[in-house]
Amino acid sequence: MTKGRDMLDRLWQRGRDFLGTETAIMGGAMSWVSERHLVAAISNAGGFGVLACGAMTPALLEAEIAGTQALTRKPFGVNLITMHPQLDELIDVCIAAKVGHVVLAGGLPPKGAIDKVKAAGAKVVCFAPALALAKKFVKSGVDALVIEGMEAGGHIGPVSTAVLAQEILPEIRSVPVFVAGGIGRGEAIAMYLELGASGVQLGTRFVCATESIAHANFKKAFIRGAARDAIPSVQLDPRFPVIPVRALQNHGTRRFMEVQAEVVARFNRGEIEKDAAMLEIEHFWAGALRRAVIDGDVENGSLMAGQSVGMVTREQPTAEIIAELIEQAATALAARYTAEPVPLRA
Numbered sequence: 001m002t003k004g005r006d007m008l009d010r011l012w013q014r015g016r017d018f019l020g021t022e023t024a025i026m027g028g029a030m031s032w033v034s035e036r037h038l039v040a041a042i043s044n045a046g047g048f049g050v051l052a053c054g055a056m057t058p059a060l061l062e063a064e065i066a067g068t069q070a071l072t073r074k075p076f077g078v079n080l081i082t083m084h085p086q087l088d089e090l091i092d093v094c095i096a097a098k099v100g101h102v103v104l105a106g107g108l109p110p111k112g113a114i115d116k117v118k119a120a121g122a123k124v125v126c127f128a129p130a131l132a133l134a135k136k137f138v139k140s141g142v143d144a145l146v147i148e149g150m151e152a153g154g155h156i157g158p159v160s161t162a163v164l165a166q167e168i169l170p171e172i173r174s175v176p177v178f179v180a181g182g183i184g185r186g187e188a189i190a191m192y193l194e195l196g197a198s199g200v201q202l203g204t205r206f207v208c209a210t211e212s213i214a215h216a217n218f219k220k221a222f223i224r225g226a227a228r229d230a231i232p233s234v235q236l237d238p239r240f241p242v243i244p245v246r247a248l249q250n251h252g253t254r255r256f257m258e259v260q261a262e263v264v265a266r267f268n269r270g271e272i273e274k275d276a277a278m279l280e281i282e283h284f285w286a287g288a289l290r291r292a293v294i295d296g297d298v299e300n301g302s303l304m305a306g307q308s309v310g311m312v313t314r315e316q317p318t319a320e321i322i323a324e325l326i327e328q329a330a331t332a333l334a335a336r337y338t339a340e341p342v343p344l345r346a
């Protein structure tokens with residue numbers, strides 16, 4: 001185990017140096033779930049917590065950062081959604097609070113956002129959904145990348161983590177790259193590090209942490225859920241595009257199909273304009289994640305979850321989750337390089 005841990009520490013040294021942490025495990029920002037308690041718990045356990053700003057106002061974000069700083073002295077990051085109408089003010093809040101790492105999610109950051117964060121001395125992390133974009137981000141000066149495959153919970157792209165990792169890791173060497181999507185155990189962490197990742201990011205696996213404020217019903221749905229239950233949202237008609245979101249199936253996901261069918265039928269009969277129809281479809285999920293995470297309405301709310309949900313089997317303290325991941329990764333690495341042949345099972 002010590003030998004395995006040494007190897008693990010060597011493999012993710014670059015990620016640890018970049019984050020300023022003991023382990024290169026990032027807790028992916030999850031709207032409503034990644035607030036001060038979970039973020040501080042992940043950082044206190046040697047990982048790197050990331051606050052989810054989501055739709056928060058600058059004042060709310062300022063309070064959440066201060067709340068997190070009161071619970072941990074360890075480094076943590078803030079995830080900002082690039083299409084937030086007050087992105088510039090949110091960046092100001094992060095800079096004033098001396099946040100060390102800003103993660104820009106949800107599409108290409110507007111011109112100037114990356115430079116502004118960097119000029120203040122903070123590090124910028126961006127999500128790269130393809131090699132071409134990864135190269136573009138590196139050119140624009142980002143300090144690190146997260147590559148997230150379609151196994152992940154929440155908004156997803158079309159490509160799997162395994163393929164993204166093979167395409168991007170060998171090509172991008174000038175900045176650290178963190179792999180996300182579908183990671184539930186330490187063996188998978190070891191594998192991505194060996195492929196050249198500097199670290200990993202996990203979301204789903206932290207939802208049922210004891211410190212997570214997610215409603216007991218939300219946690220129960222995760223503990224019950226199997227990989228095959230976490231399915232991307234389906235678009236019924238290409239004229240009305242739906243961004244795929246991976247979530248556990250419930251009454252809401254079934255109703256979403258019916259609502260799309262009803263709206264498309266009204267549009268085809270000329271009873272509704274295209275823009276209004278699109279808005280009705282988009283509006284369906286408004287506030288739905290909060291309804292499930294905070295209010296516990298797991299039938300009508302959104303149960304965003306990754307395929308690794310099947311590996312969430314109980315509520316556990318964050319420190320225990322991280323310790324388990326480390327032990328699995330270290331054991332796997334030690335076994336790979338042992339002189340002893342692995343006995344064949346009968």
Ligand SMILES: Cc1cc2nc3c(=O)[nH]c(=O)nc-3n(C[C@H](O)[C@H](O)[C@H](O)COP(=O)(O)O)c2cc1C
Pocket residue numbers: 027028029030031033052054079105106148151152153154155180181182183201202203204205303304305306307308
């Ligand atoms: C409930 C939930 C909410 C999420 N919300 C966000 C978000 O607000 N911003 C973001 O960049 N990613 C969000 N994600 C993605 C996570 O940050 C993380 O990258 C992802 O969960 C990693 O894949 P995994 O779920 O397979 O571990 C969310 C994921 C989940 C499960």
